Amino acid sequence: MTVNTFHSTRSTTDSLTAKQAIRKGIAADGGLFVTDSLGEQQVDLGNLADKSYQDIAVDVLGKLLPDFSDEELRDCVAQAYGSQWADPAITPLKPLGDDYVLELFNGPTSAFKDVALQILPRFMTKTVEANSTGDERVMILTATSGDTGKAALAGFADAPGTGITVFYPEGQVSQVQELQMSTQSGGNVAVCAVRGNFDDAQSAVKGIFADEALSERLAADCNTVLSSANSINVGRLVPQVVYYFVAYAQLLSQQIINVGDEVEFCVPTGNFGDILAGYYARRMGLPISKLTVASDRNNVLFDFLSTGVYDRNRDFFTTISPSMDILISSNLERMLYYLSEGDTDLIAMLMKELSVTGRYEIPATLKTAIGGIFDGGWADEDQVKTAIRECWDANHYVIDPHTACGYHVMTHTEADPLTPRVLLSTASPYKFPRVVNEALGLDTPESDFSCMDVLSAATGTTAPKALRDLESAEIRFHDVTDIDGMPRYVESVAEQLNK
Ligand SMILES: *Cc1c(COP(=O)(O)O)cnc(C)c1O
Secondary structure, eight states: OOOOOEEETTOSOOOBOHHHHHHHOSOTTSOOEEETTTTTSOOOOTTGGGOOHHHHHHHHHHHHOTTSOHHHHHHHHHHHSSTTSSSTTSSOEEEETTEEEEEOOOSTTSBTHHHHHTTHHHHHHHTSTTSSSTTOEEEEEEEOSSHHHHHHHHHHTTOTTEEEEEEEETTOSOHHHHHHHHTOOOTTEEEEEEESOHHHHHHHHHHHHHOHHHHHHHHHHHOEEEEEOSTTSHHHHTHHHHHHHHHHHHHHHTTSSOTTOOEEEEEEOSSSHHHHHHHHHHHTTOOEEEEEEEEOSOOHHHHHHHHSEEEOOSOOOOOSOGGGOOSOOTTHHHHHHHHTTSOHHHHHHHHHHHHHHSEEEOOHHHHHHHHTTEEEEEOOHHHHHHHHHHHHHHHSOOOOHHHHHHHHHHHTSOOOTTSOEEEEEOBOGGGSHHHHHHHHTOOOOSSHHHHHHHHHHHHTOOOOHHHHGGGGOOOOOOOEEEGGGHHHHHHHHHHHHHO
């Protein structure tokens, strides 16, 4: 089997293995790595019902990352999906009225990004042999709207041969999220607030990756190469494909469906990573009839799906679902690549337009192809709060504000009685206890930790220990920079780590 099939969404010049693509993170022309082999190997649904999360992961990942040996994948999977998860099913499926919820937040940082970021560092370690200079350090560079940063820090802290720098928009993440990052332990980690919003920070990170002079200095002076843990990294994306199959396996074993029956998923979406993984699962044989994109008030994706025009020239809203406050959904580029039948020239042109004018319009044929699979909706902040309350009243199940966007969208679309609907739940409500308490009409004492206690007492649920313990954790990072200062900050971290 040919394994060096990864190339950019914007050109076909590269031919990289999955390991090389994971190590590089993003293509030199700014595109994202894709392979035309996606879907050539289908997952056997017949024996899914009896398999564990870990077994399904080895099977699915083996098809997506063909240059990793079975043994390497077993090793990565065993380390990533072990006792650090609060539920042995890793991503348990639970009934939610007539629908279902797939909990993706039982990992160490209580957000779905753990699914990918617990395993990405293990992948990264396995890429070392695939690289010519084995002793160089991979520095992970990430802009976060809240949850990625902590999940990446937790995954990479003290991982051999790596370092990690995380930037987050100052004042635009919750108290719990900020503390989760600023208290991170580990000798190879750095955390810095940025004066700007998430899109500014993410654009600046992309600029740092494209800065050749900086890369040369980092290589020469610090023996460091930069890589990304954002969902643009293929090693970050593919672990998320697994839980779509795991959801299906649970529907099978709970005898809700038979092999081959169709399922719908409703996915709270920001950077389009989580929902894109569902599209990958569909290409690999999972019978998904519809993937619903649920956005918050930053509803650029909803408008895109309805009109075929992607336009980021609009007001940016800082909402109560910060991890979805995004105007440029990077992974959309991969979906456009696959649904345009691999038209790299088209993708290069659209992305050029996006960077120059902030806007592009897709051809009608492509819009039709997208509409055949994807549907969209969004919730404003009042609707999010109402959804949290309604979900509690109807199901005695507490959801966080991101999941609530999905709940709103799902419960406001008509269900096909024959097709089960699965809502992906992306964060623990205890990451956002203030908003959840407000929504439920509970007290909101000054500290987020007291809010957690109020929520716990009122609903009979328990805060994840790692979150509750943040109250007494020591703050290690107080750094703040302007957008312009980000490259210099990265360089100083690399220098420090190289000492
Ligand atoms: C990151 C995140 C999302 C959005 O996921 P994407 O892959 O960026 O679409 C939704 N909810 C939560 C809690 C998140 O952390």
